Amino acid sequence: MLLKNQNTFAIEVNNLVKTYKGGIKALDGLTFNIRSGSIYGLLGPNGAGKSTTVKILTTLSKPDSGEANVLGIDVLSQPDKIRRIIGCVSQKSGVCYDSTGRENLILQGQLYGMGGKYLKERVDELINILKLEEAANRSTLTYSGGMLRKLDIAMGIIHNPQILFLDEPTTGLDPEARATLWEIILNLSKQEQVTILLTSHYLDEIDRLADRVAIIDQGKVIIEGSPRELKDKLAGDVIKIELLKNYSNSIFHVEDVLKKQEGVIEVKIKSKELQLQVSRGASILPNILQVLQSLSIEVASVEIIPPSLDVVYLKYTGKRIEA
Amino acid sequence: MESTSKNFFKDLSVMFGRSMRHIFRSMDTINTVCITPIAMMLLFVYVFGGAIETGTENYVNYLLPGILLMAIGSGIAYVAYRLFTDKQRGIFERFHSMPIARSTVLWGHVLTSLISNGISVVVIILVALLMGFRSSAGILEWLGVFGILGIFTLALTWIAVIAGLAANTPDGAGAFAYPIVFLPFISSAFVPTDTMPKVVRAFAENQPVTPIIEAIRNLLANQPVGNDIWVALAWCLTITVVAYLFAMRVYKKI
Numbered sequence: 015m016l017l018k019n020q021n022t023f024a025i026e027v028n029n030l031v032k033t034y035k036g037g038i039k040a041l042d043g044l045t046f047n048i049r050s051g052s053i054y055g056l057l058g059p060n061g062a063g064k065s066t067t068v069k070i071l072t073t074l075s076k077p078d079s080g081e082a083n084v085l086g087i088d089v090l091s092q093p094d095k096i097r098r099i100i101g102c103v104s105q106k107s108g109v110c111y112d113s114t115g116r117e118n119l120i121l122q123g124q125l126y127g128m129g130g131k132y133l134k135e136r137v138d139e140l141i142n143i144l145k146l147e148e149a150a151n152r153s154t155l156t157y158s159g160g161m162l163r164k165l166d167i168a169m170g171i172i173h174n175p176q177i178l179f180l181d182e183p184t185t186g187l188d189p190e191a192r193a194t195l196w197e198i199i200l201n202l203s204k205q206e207q208v209t210i211l212l213t214s215h216y217l218d219e220i221d222r223l224a225d226r227v228a229i230i231d232q233g234k235v236i237i238e239g240s241p242r243e244l245k246d247k248l249a250g251d252v253i254k255i256e257l258l259k260n261y262s263n264s265i266f267h268v269e270d271v272l273k274k275q276e277g278v279i280e281v282k283i284k285s286k287e288l289q290l291q292v293s294r295g296a297s298i299l300p301n302i303l304q305v306l307q308s309l310s311i312e313v314a315s316v317e318i319i320p321p322s323l324d325v326v327y328l329k330y331t332g333k334r335i336e337a
Numbered sequence: 338m339e340s341t342s343k344n345f346f347k348d349l350s351v352m353f354g355r356s357m358r359h360i361f362r363s364m365d366t367i368n369t370v371c372i373t374p375i376a377m378m379l380l381f382v383y384v385f386g387g388a389i390e391t392g393t394e395n396y397v398n399y400l401l402p403g404i405l406l407m408a409i410g411s412g413i414a415y416v417a418y419r420l421f422t423d424k425q426r427g428i429f430e431r432f433h434s435m436p437i438a439r440s441t442v443l444w445g446h447v448l449t450s451l452i453s454n455g456i457s458v459v460v461i462i463l464v465a466l467l468m469g470f471r472s473s474a475g476i477l478e479w480l481g482v483f484g485i486l487g488i489f490t491l492a493l494t495w496i497a498v499i500a501g502l503a504a505n506t507p508d509g510a511g512a513f514a515y516p517i518v519f520l521p522f523i524s525s526a527f528v529p530t531d532t533m534p535k536v537v538r539a540f541a542e543n544q545p546v547t548p549i550i551e552a553i554r555n556l557l558a559n560q561p562v563g564n565d566i567w568v569a570l571a572w573c574l575t576i577t578v579v580a581y582l583f584a585m586r587v588y589k590k591i
Contacts, residue, residue: 104427104431
């Protein structure tokens with residue numbers, strides 16, 4: 015059963031096209047599939063079509079053409095059914111001011127038809143999970159940006175949705191608040207087995223959270239894969255080795271030997287520093303160190319630097335993503 | 338649309354509760370709505386009143402209906418403002434991605450407007466009583482007064498909904514109320530229309546506020562209301578229906 019679940023798609027998006035008034039093409043044949051239980055990242059700059067995609071999938075907007083279904087239910091013809099199984103945290107905080115965090119959660123639950131003891135327990139549970147105990151009974155006017163986002167997420171999952179949409183959940187937050195939210199999102203994915211569609215223009219966020227990512231630009235998927243795969247396609251990791259002495263005499267010799275090793279793409283030497291471009295740093299490193307040892311070259315330090323999504327983004331869109 | 342109708346009243350009660358909580362959490366709304374009309378009432382009764390000939394011995398009795406309409410006119414500006422903030426803050430988006438009867442998002446605000454304006458009206462009537470307002474109206478007449486005021490509030494509230502949904506700034510959302518607040522000045526609210534110049538008089542006698550005021554005034558004085566009440570109801574119902582349909586159209590486009 016578990017295996018079967020992992021192989022089915024929770025969200026299928028096929029060839030979505032959406033043109034706004036004035037001829038601005040927000041989506042231009044967008045296609046992707048999301049596996050059940052995974053976190054899927056949509057990465058792209060402002061205006062790439064991320065929010066439009068989320069709006070269509072959450073029944074807030076209709077595409078000009080194309081198909082989308084969530085858990086096998088057609089988004090366009092059965093919006094009511096979709097609204098029951100999804101949870102949304104949109105870019106703008108949907109929190110009501112003049113109310114406390116707890117009141118917001120109760121209101122949200124009631125609108126999903128929850129009530130009584132069950133709702134009360136779920137509210138307490140969420141306040142606990144999101145560490146909002148201290149703030150729960152205070153007016154949300156006193157909340158920080160990070161606290162508001164936590165409350166937004168709690169409101170988005172109060173009804174135990176199977177699918178959760180997070181549209182730029184950490185935009186505008188300080189690093190500490192972002193790190194806390196990341197942990198919360200990862201835990202949600204693990205413990206509640208929610209399928210999460212996450213949009214972001216933060217590369218580190220996608221790298222940290224997403225099982226798979228689609229880089230989108232001008233309403234199309236430019237490339238898709240796990241963050242690791244995308245980075246591997248780029249040219250793998252860089253292994254940086256600091257040597258104890260300057261081996262300038264034998265430089266050519268070392269370089270040639272290393273270049274012949276499996277998985278090594280390129281070797282650069284600058285006095286005491288050796289830089290190797292390799293396909294997979296961790297699996298190749300032992301062999302490299304062994305080779306160096308056999309040549310009686312002493313090593314001071316070793317570092318594996320994975321390539322960043324930043325570089326991937328630049329390569330496939332030809333531009334840098336503005337954070 | 339399936340299955341939403343059966344949730345309509347459940348969703349409405351949740352939305353209504355939310356909106357009422359906002360009203361009672363900050364009593365500002367009711368205070369602000371009451372203060373200006375009460376000040377006007379004091380001003381007209383104790384400053385200008387002596388110089389105004391209305392043909393009634395008690396000027397508070399003459400003045401009260403117009404003051405009540407002014408209070409409602411300023412009260413509904415808050416509906417526009419609240420709807421605008423809901424739209425602006427992404428609360429509409431949240432509600433619309435949930436399995437609820439959509440129109441309850443608006444109806445919650447509309448019901449709250451009826452209640453909060455009702456409270457303002459009662460407060461102002463109590464102050465008027467202190468100032469010497471007396472009525473010989475029976476229960477039926479009072480029900481008639483509240484009925485007319487209720488439909489008048491409903492009509493203006495749906496106009497406020499349009500303003501709130503269509504506005505781009507919070508100031509814009511409230512601005513539409515000013516002309517409504519001042520309509521009573523060019524009516525029989527403060528002075529009888531027969532002292533006005535021809536053109537102004539023609540306007541005053543044919544705008545919706547005058548028949549509403551006359552109907553309420555006669556009901557409170559336990560006098561025959563004649564045609565005024567039907568003209569008043571026709572105006573209010575027409576405005577309600579037209580504004581409601583238009584508001585729903587604007588709402589669907591959001």
